[in-house]
Amino acid sequence: MIAKKVLLIGSFGVGKTSLVRRFVLNEFSENYISTIGVRISTKTVAIEDEEVKLMIWDVAGTSEEENVPKAYFLGSSAAMYVFDLSREETYLNLDKEIESIKNLSGLDEVIIVGNKRDLLSDDEIFEIRKIVPVTIDFITSAKENANVEGAFNLLTQQSLK
Template sequence: MIAKKVLLVGNFGVGKTSLIRQFVLNEFSEDYISTIGVRVSTKIVNLNDEQIKLLIWDVAGTKDDEKVPKAYFLGASAAMYVFDLNREETYLNLKNQLETVRELSGLKDILLVGNKKDLLTLNEINQVKKIVEIPIDLITSAKENENVEDAFAILAKQSLK
């Protein structure tokens, strides 16, 4: 079995912890508990007849002007940037945010995930897609467990590159 460090990053309150809880524990809570610093969860996934132990680093959310310690990013094999489909301020500056993650982590490909699909209509989601200047890799709902497994499967694949 191989272990891979993967990161979940993005603004505060976008649902990073909820995505991880849904993936690792199959549970969802409406209660918002802010992550302080970083929280590490693990889950073993099977990919191409190989077991991978994902060390999932839930990096505390920030505002655009706050800096995340570079040490959190060191040694990461893959990263997912999560934004809230329902909060414009979390996706207006995505190009710069992703560039910062690339610089800090040294990773080329960052998985871009729009979360909280359950709060919007299909028409509203399409409007968000028009506003976001770069392709969104996946639209998820931690609450309804929609595309959560897929997001982490893609992350696991990226960690092997």
């Protein structure tokens, strides 16, 4: 079995903890509890004939004025940046955020996930895809369990590269 440290990063309230909770425990809660610092969860995933123990670092949400401590990035094998499809301020500067994460982590790629798909229509999501300055890898809903598994499978595959 291989152990891999992976990061979930994004602004406060975008649903990082809800995505982790849905993936690890298959649970969802409407109650919002802000993460302070970092919360680490684990789940073993079988992928590419390999057992991978993911150590998922759910990093506390930040605003533009705040920076995630560089130490959180050390030793990470992959990262997922989560934004809230229903809050424009969480995706307008996405290209700059991703570059910053790449510089801090040394990773070549960061998976981009638009969360809270359940709050918008297909037409609204289509329009958001045109505005977002980077390619969105997955549109998810932790509440409806939409594309959560796929996003974490891609994160696991990234961690093996």
